[in-house]
Amino acid sequence: MGTDFENLSGINIDKPPIHVRHADLERQDNSSFRSDCPACKVGSIPVRRNMETMEIEPIDNCLLCGQMVIYDDFIEVANKKIAERLTPDLMEKLRKLPLEPWNGED
Secondary structure: HHHHHHHOOOOOOOOEEEEEEEEHEOOOOOOOOOEEOOOOOOOOOOOOOOOOOOOOEEEOOOOOOOOEEEEEEEHHHHHHHHHHHHOHHHHHHHHHHOOOOOOOOO
16 A cells, blocks of 8 residues: 555646546545545645635645646635635624725725
């Protein structure tokens, strides 16, 4: 078994990225985000986050073979993660915020 991992380590690091839908990937250990690598079938693809903002990023790599993936359903995944944080209490607070029209300037 160790030989398989050694043979797969970094094997796809220089290959072009592949497009996947996060929703279609096989999950590992009942995880909502960590998935089996579609390229090597045994590696793990976590969901990459920006280290400064902790926002989910639309690209990732297999931790074993290095295959880069681009999540074609990135917006859906990001919105789902945001929705999970929106508790009824938080939603109520958001509804009470005064809204001002945006004038197109920052």
